[in-house]
Amino acid sequence: MDEDPPPVEPELVYPQNDVVTVEVGKRAELKCIAYVGLGEDSDTLMYWTVDGTDSEEHEELKESRQFTPEKDRVFGLSILSISKVHRRFLNVPIKCTVSSSVASKFGWVLLQEADHSAFYASVALCLAASLTILVLASAFLFFKVEVVLAYRKLSRHFSKQAPDGKLYDGYVSFLHPDTLSSDEMATFALQILPEELEKKHGYSLYIRGRDDCPGEAVPDVIASTMRQCRRLIIILSPEAKSSADNKTEEESLLCNQSQLGYEQKIGIHDALTQNDLQVILVEIGGPVDYSCLPESLHYIKKKQGALKWRKASLGTQKLTTLRSNRNFWKNLRYHMPSLPAARHQTIV
Structure with a gap:
C-alpha cells in the first residue's frame, strides 16, 4: 500500500x-508560483490579499489556481x-500567500502607474524641434536676403574665391535716350546704378554708352564683352517695346535692328542655353507690359520675377520710397555675385 509523501515546507518562487x-x-494580471511539495496536499492553500484585505472583497479581482507535477515535484500557480x-490598488502591498500544514510563505507585489513622462517629453521635444525648424525656415525665407549678404560679408574674411576669368560683375543693358522714359532709364543706368x-x-560694371569705344563693331563687342560678365542687368520701363515689333526673335537678331535687342538676345541665349550668365530684370517707372517684349524676357520674368525701382516724386511719400528702394x-546685391575680399577692401 502506497503511503502519501510526507508534507514539506513550501517555497515561494514568485513574487519576491x-x-x-x-x-x-x-486590465492587469499577476502570477504567483510556489513549490508545494512532493505531491498535492489538500491542506495546501494559495490566496491573495490587497493591503491586508481578501481579494474576494474587490469585485474587480478574480483568482484562479492550479497545481502541476513536474519531475516528482508539485508546483502551484x-x-x-x-x-x-484603480488607483487604490497602486503602491499598496498585494500579497500572495502559500500555506501548508507545515508552514506559510508569502511574497508581495507593488503596482506602480506607468511613467509616460519620458514619452511626453520626447513628443514635446519633437514638437518643439519641428516648431523651431519651422520658425527658423520661415525666418530664413523672410530674412533670406539679409542672411545671404551677411554670410558673404563674413565669408570674404575666411575663404578665397577661385578666379573664373570674368572681367565684369555685370553688363548693364538699357534703352538709350530718345524719350522721356528712356532718359530716366539712362539716368538710372549711368548715374544711380554705378553710384x-x-x-x-x-x-565692376560694363555699361554701353559709358565703357564702349567709338568705332567698335557693335555685335562683336557686345558678344565678347557679355561673355566676360557674371550677370546681365536688363533695365525695362513701361514704354519698353520689342526691338523688332512683329518679327520673331531670330529675325530681329539677324537683322540687328536694335542694340538693346541684340544685347538681350546674346545674354539671354547664354543664360538659357549655357547656364553661364544670370539675368536680372529691373523695372523702373511702373509696371512693364511683357506681352510686347521678346518671349524669352517674358519667360525669365515668370520664372524669377523682376526687381522694381521707384523714383521719388511729389506724389509719393518719401519714407515709403526710401524703404522700398x-x-x-x-535684393539687387543678393542677385549679384559675391565680391572677393581684396576687391572689397579697396573701397573701404
Whole structure:
C-alpha cells in the first residue's frame, strides 16, 4: 500500500517583493508560483490579499489556481486577474500567500502607474524641434536676403574665391535716350546704378554708352564683352517695346535692328542655353507690359520675377520710397555675385 509523501515546507518562487508597472483603467494580471511539495496536499492553500484585505472583497479581482507535477515535484500557480486597475490598488502591498500544514510563505507585489513622462517629453521635444525648424525656415525665407549678404560679408574674411576669368560683375543693358522714359532709364543706368554698386560696394560694371569705344563693331563687342560678365542687368520701363515689333526673335537678331535687342538676345541665349550668365530684370517707372517684349524676357520674368525701382516724386511719400528702394538695393546685391575680399577692401 502506497503511503502519501510526507508534507514539506513550501517555497515561494514568485513574487519576491517585486514592482509591476500597470496602466490605470486597464486590465492587469499577476502570477504567483510556489513549490508545494512532493505531491498535492489538500491542506495546501494559495490566496491573495490587497493591503491586508481578501481579494474576494474587490469585485474587480478574480483568482484562479492550479497545481502541476513536474519531475516528482508539485508546483502551484495562482493568477490574480484585475479587470480594471484603480488607483487604490497602486503602491499598496498585494500579497500572495502559500500555506501548508507545515508552514506559510508569502511574497508581495507593488503596482506602480506607468511613467509616460519620458514619452511626453520626447513628443514635446519633437514638437518643439519641428516648431523651431519651422520658425527658423520661415525666418530664413523672410530674412533670406539679409542672411545671404551677411554670410558673404563674413565669408570674404575666411575663404578665397577661385578666379573664373570674368572681367565684369555685370553688363548693364538699357534703352538709350530718345524719350522721356528712356532718359530716366539712362539716368538710372549711368548715374544711380554705378553710384550704388561700384562706388559703395565695389562691383565692376560694363555699361554701353559709358565703357564702349567709338568705332567698335557693335555685335562683336557686345558678344565678347557679355561673355566676360557674371550677370546681365536688363533695365525695362513701361514704354519698353520689342526691338523688332512683329518679327520673331531670330529675325530681329539677324537683322540687328536694335542694340538693346541684340544685347538681350546674346545674354539671354547664354543664360538659357549655357547656364553661364544670370539675368536680372529691373523695372523702373511702373509696371512693364511683357506681352510686347521678346518671349524669352517674358519667360525669365515668370520664372524669377523682376526687381522694381521707384523714383521719388511729389506724389509719393518719401519714407515709403526710401524703404522700398533700400529693399531694392539689398535684393539687387543678393542677385549679384559675391565680391572677393581684396576687391572689397579697396573701397573701404
